[in-house]
Amino acid sequence: xxxxxxxxxxxxxxxxxxxxxxxxxxxxxxxxxxxxxxxxxxxxxxxxxxxxxxxxxxxxxxxxxxxxxxxxxxxxxxxxxxxxxxxxxxxxxxxxxxxxxxxxxxxxxxxxxxxxxxxxxxxxxxxxxxxxxxxxxxxxxxxxxxxxxxxxxxxxxxxxxxxxxxxxxxxxxxxxxxxxxxxxxxxxxxxxxxxxxxxxxxxxxxxxxxxxxxxxxxxxxxxxxxxxxxxxxxxxxxxxxxxxxxxxxxxxxxxxxxxxxxxxxxxxxxxxxxxxxxxxxxxxxxxxxxxxxxxxxxxxxxxxxxxxxxxxxxxxxxxxxxxxxxxxxxxxxxxxxxxxxxxxxxxxxxxxxxxxxxxxxxxxxxxxxxxxxxxxxxxxxxxxxxxxxxxxxxxxxxxxxxxxxxxxxxxxxxx
Amino acid sequence: xxxxxxxxxxxxxxxxxxxxxxxxxxxxxxxxxxxxxxxxxxxxxxxxxxxxxxxxxxxxxxxxxxxxxxxxxxxxxxxxxxxxxxxxxxxxxxxxxxxxxxxxxxxxxxxxxxxxxxxxxxxxxxxxxxxxxxxxxxxxxxxxxxxxxxxxxxxxxxxxxxxxxxxxxxxxxxxxxxxxxxxxxxxxxxxxxxxxxxxxxxxxxxxxxxxxxxxxxxxxxxxxxxxxxxxxxxxxxxxxxxxxxxxxxxxxxxxxxxxxxxxxxxxxxxxxxxxxxxxxxxxxxxxxxxxxxxxxxxxxxxxxxxxxxxxxxxxxxxxxxxxxxxxxxxxxxxxxx
Numbered sequence: 032x033x034x035x036x037x038x039x040x041x042x043x044x045x046x047x048x049x050x051x052x053x054x055x056x057x058x059x060x061x062x063x064x065x066x067x068x069x070x071x072x073x074x075x076x077x078x079x080x081x082x083x084x085x086x087x088x089x090x091x092x093x094x095x096x097x098x099x100x101x102x103x104x105x106x107x108x109x110x111x112x113x114x115x116x117x118x119x120x121x122x123x124x125x126x127x128x129x130x131x132x133x134x135x136x137x138x139x140x141x142x143x144x145x146x147x148x149x150x151x152x153x154x155x156x157x158x159x160x161x162x163x164x165x166x167x168x169x170x171x172x173x174x175x176x177x178x179x180x181x182x183x184x185x186x187x188x189x190x191x192x193x194x195x196x197x198x199x200x201x202x203x204x205x206x207x208x209x210x211x212x213x214x215x216x217x218x219x220x221x222x223x224x225x226x227x228x229x230x231x232x233x234x235x236x237x238x239x240x241x242x243x244x245x246x247x248x249x250x251x252x253x254x255x256x257x258x259x260x261x262x263x264x265x266x267x268x269x270x271x272x273x274x275x276x277x278x279x280x281x282x283x284x285x286x287x288x289x290x291x292x293x294x295x296x297x298x299x300x301x302x303x304x305x306x307x308x309x310x311x312x313x314x315x316x317x318x319x320x321x322x323x324x325x326x327x328x329x330x331x332x333x334x335x336x337x338x339x340x341x342x343x344x345x346x347x348x349x350x351x352x353x354x355x356x357x358x359x360x361x362x363x364x365x366x367x368x369x370x371x372x373x374x375x376x377x378x379x380x381x382x383x384x385x386x387x388x389x390x391x392x393x394x395x396x397x398x399x400x401x402x403x404x405x406x407x408x409x410x411x412x413x414x415x416x417x418x419x420x421x422x423x424x425x426x427x428x429x430x431x432x433x434x435x436x437x438x439x440x441x442x443x444x445x446x
Numbered sequence: 447x448x449x450x451x452x453x454x455x456x457x458x459x460x461x462x463x464x465x466x467x468x469x470x471x472x473x474x475x476x477x478x479x480x481x482x483x484x485x486x487x488x489x490x491x492x493x494x495x496x497x498x499x500x501x502x503x504x505x506x507x508x509x510x511x512x513x514x515x516x517x518x519x520x521x522x523x524x525x526x527x528x529x530x531x532x533x534x535x536x537x538x539x540x541x542x543x544x545x546x547x548x549x550x551x552x553x554x555x556x557x558x559x560x561x562x563x564x565x566x567x568x569x570x571x572x573x574x575x576x577x578x579x580x581x582x583x584x585x586x587x588x589x590x591x592x593x594x595x596x597x598x599x600x601x602x603x604x605x606x607x608x609x610x611x612x613x614x615x616x617x618x619x620x621x622x623x624x625x626x627x628x629x630x631x632x633x634x635x636x637x638x639x640x641x642x643x644x645x646x647x648x649x650x651x652x653x654x655x656x657x658x659x660x661x662x663x664x665x666x667x668x669x670x671x672x673x674x675x676x677x678x679x680x681x682x683x684x685x686x687x688x689x690x691x692x693x694x695x696x697x698x699x700x701x702x703x704x705x706x707x708x709x710x711x712x713x714x715x716x717x718x719x720x721x722x723x724x725x726x727x728x729x730x731x732x733x734x735x736x737x738x739x740x741x742x743x744x745x746x747x748x749x750x751x752x753x754x755x756x757x758x759x760x761x762x763x764x765x766x767x768x769x770x771x772x773x774x775x776x777x778x779x780x781x782x783x
Contacts, residue, residue, distance in 0.1 A: 338533025345500055345531070345608075346549050346598075347524030356548075360539045435539035437582035 043174045046119045047107035049166030052159055053100035053126060057093050060156035063138060063211065065147045075154060076147075096133075096160065099126035103167045116174030123168025124192040130160045131196050138211035152213045168192065197417075217406035221395070231414055233390035238377045241313045245320030245373050250366065252321070253328025254354070263329050270322035278380055281318065282387045285311035312381075312389030319380055320373040327369025331362025360435055367430035374426055378419045382411065451476040451606065451638050452497060457506035459492050459662075466492045468662035469506070474655075476605075479632060479639040481649040484659035485685075490642045493659070494608055497640060498527045510606070525553055528599030528607040528637070532614045534591045536583035542568070542594050543579045549602040567597040570634065572627060589620040596628070600635065609641045613648070625651055646686055650674075650693060658682055671697050676779045683780075691778060696737035700730055703739065703772045704753050704762035729754045732761055739764055 061075035103122035106115050134157050141147035172189045200215060204222050209215035221227040249270075256263025273281070290306025293299050304310040335358055343353045359366075385393035395411030398404070452474040459467040467489040474480045482490035495501040496508060499520045508515045515523055536545050546567055547560040555563075565575040571593040583591055592612060599607055613621040625648060632639065643649055649656050650670045657667045658678075666678035674694035677683040687693065728742040729752045743751045743764060753762040 336533065336535070338531060338535035339537055340535075341500070341531055341533070342529065342535030342595075343537075345498060345524060345529035347521045347526075347552060349521050352552065357537055361537075437539045437541065437584065440582055440584045 041174075041177070042110055043107040043115065043119060043170045045107075045173065046123075046167050046170030047104055049123070049163045049170060050100040050103035050107060052163030052166065054097055054104070056156040056159035056163060057097040057100070060159055061154035062134075062156040063141070063147065063151055064154050065141075065151045077156070092133075096126070096129060099123070099129070100163065100167070107167075107170065113175055113179035116171050116176075116178055118171070119167055119174055120171030120189060123164050123166075123171055126164035127161060127168060127192055127196065130157060130164060131199070135209065135211060151211050153211045165193065214406050214409055217404070218410045221410060227395075227410060227414070230390065230392050230394050230411070231418070233394075234378070234381055234392045234415065235418065237309065237312060237316065237384050237389060237391050238374070238381045241316030241381070242320055242370075242374045242377050244313070244317040245377070246324050246370055248317070249321045249324025249369070249373070250328050253325045253332065253366075256325065256329045257332040257358075263325075266325050267322070267329070270318075270325055273318050274322050278315070278319070278383045279386055281315045282311060282383065282389075285315050286387055289314075307388035309384070309389050311387055312384035316377050316380060316384070320377045323369040323372035323376065324366070325369075327365050327372075328362065331365030331369075332358050334365065335361045361438065364430060364434040364438060367426070367433060371423060371426040371430060374422050375419050378415060378422060382415055448476040448478070450474065451511055452640065453509040453512075454493070454496075455507045455509060457493070457496060457503045457508060459489070459496065459501060460504040465662045467496070467503075470662075470664055472657060472664060472667060474638060474640060476638050477636050478654040479641060479652055481641045481643060481653035481656045482659060483643055483646065483649045483656060483685075484665075486644065487661075488659040489662040490657075490659050491610055494610055494640055494642050497606070497608055498524045498529060500524075525549055525602060526604050526606070528601075528604045530592075530595050530599045530607065530609040530612045532611040534583075534588075534595040536591055536594055536598070538583050541580050541582055542573075542586070545583070545594060546598045546601050548598065553602060555602075563601060564597075567600055568594075570600070570631060571597045573597075588616055589624060592616065592624060593627070596631070600637075605638060607637045607639045609639060611642055611644070614643070614645075621648075628652065646693075650697065658685060675777050691776075692737060694776075694778075695740060696735045698736040700732065700734050700736060700739045700753060700764070701762075702736065703764055703769050704732075705765060705768060706762045707760050727751065729758075729760075730764065731755075740769075743769060 059077070061077060063076045065074055065076060099122040103119055103126075106118045106122070109115065134153055138147060138151045138153075142151060168189075172186050175189070176186060203209045203212070203215050204219045209219060218227065252262070252266045256266050286306040289304065289311045293305040299305070339357060339361075340353065343357045348356065381389075381391050382393040382396055384391045385397050392411040392415045395407045397411075399407030399409070399411065450473045452472075454470045454472040457467060457470045458465060466487075470489075470493060472493075482493055484490050492501055496503050497510075497515070499515055502516075510523075536542075537548070540548070543561070543564045546564045550560045550563060564579065568575040568578055573590060573593055578586075578590070578594075583594070586594065595612065599609075613624050616624065629652065639652075641649075641652060653670050655667060656670055656673055658665045658673065660681055666673060666682050668676075671694055673682065674686055674690045674697070677686060677690070683690070727749070728745040730739045730742045732753055732755050739751070739753075743749075743766070748766050750766065751764045752760045753764060755761050
């Protein structure tokens, strides 16, 4: 790595903080919780504990797990350029993989050796270490990007260790036998019954249908507002107010009219329309998603210069041609940014649809809250986050590829 | 004299209380460049925009080739009239070629014909088609953008070109170069051009006829020379400036006062220039105007001054007596009666 002239040397406080978390976790937090049965209060074992007899050198294991963190702490506190970022990244990746891959064999070995009871689960130390090393890895990527001129695709490649862990987790759920990883065990149970697949499908369906409706209605209102200033003002105000309503309140308010509608026309119940279920949920989500689309459509169309419009009119374009040949192509990148915001927003809010029987991943989150089961909350929340990240990535790629080339160039470049 | 192509027949445009254009009667002849000029708010741009119905008159009619403009749909009318504006208004998401080809595309030309026309026009306005065809507007300088704007307006070969302060936003050097280019292009295409500006120098340079407007009214409509020699009233006299006579000399070719050199070119009747400093006497190019000639004559201490062609060969002489006699004959008037 050659450092470009003028690249600043800086500390990575974030990397140091992540490393510190790992050190605390390895030194002081329970690594494994062991109990004779799921209801019994188990004993908590530290990683360096000698009672993990399989590891005659528990201290050695702890030292190995902590070594990358110690290195990252030293690197993070020194002022340095891009190479320090690479060191942080390497420490984070090594630590992440070491913690993730060694914890299951550790429990299996402990069980086999009889030191661990039947129910042996990952303790908070493992999770905190994973989080800490993740932070170190991220800090490394940030540091590399800040200190050196890197190709845009590089950060994606650097996330590969995290991606590997996600894929490995998925593989364990489907094929393997997660022993101590209680999160994966719950996920596996749900996956085997087909429940989680169904909830993800419901979730995608809820957010996709409502986002599509939001986009169609929002773009139409945005165009209308472009032609009539008053419409734009009212629409932006109303959709802004909707977004400030608490989701639960909005869903609850929509239940009543749908219930009344279904009572008046019972035939609608045959189509699944009633006070409870997907219909009020989709309506509520659609209303929530309007603001970003309306606002960006309106702003994007407004962004077309008066000179271009005057020229378009003066050359004899009809209003339709002005809209489709000039205004919309020009506003497309801005509109796509709004579409992206709406999609992410709705994937998030769709977790609340289950409150009125709408289904989706919120099912697990509510179940987890009722049962005080963090695992259930997480198997609802983590897929929702992953779906949001993937959709965001796809839509940003789509937005870039739809941006006309003439608009990607910065102004005033003479070639 | 050619036929009238655009006729304003008692055209008025009213905005609320204000009359932007007040009973305008104006006839623009085919193949001429008519410059509308006047101070801000005089109605010149409104008048221009009424020709292609971007603004609809409140009363009166505009005839193009004898037919009222409101007889056809506005879009159809505009496609037959080229339109160039100060902000250029190139479509930023389209290439130069797509921009130039937009009107032919709207009226349904086949693509190969559009391509050929685009290259022809880019060459005409002085942009190499091979280099510029696929560029985007943001990659061009202001002057280049305006050249593309002119090419775009000419694309479907309209008989009329409307230009609304097209060079107003350019730096003086670029502006002057584009004015020269426009004169050159006009010699090739022979369009009827209606040109709005507030710059009297630009008007004098480009116009066959100048229409001076004030508060929505047409004050004087005449050739540049006539306006300078005989301003219709005090307002016009002030508008064209106190140096109007000097400006007028700038419109007269130097041949008007030149005595052609005798056949063998060596003949040198009259005394040689007497310049005290002994420096090389100033000469005047044959393509220059009387204004340049006067300047050179003054530099030479009112002595006889040589007129030279491109290679520096003397083609004639300007003599003091002849010059004074010509100047005395000019029909200058304070204000036309």
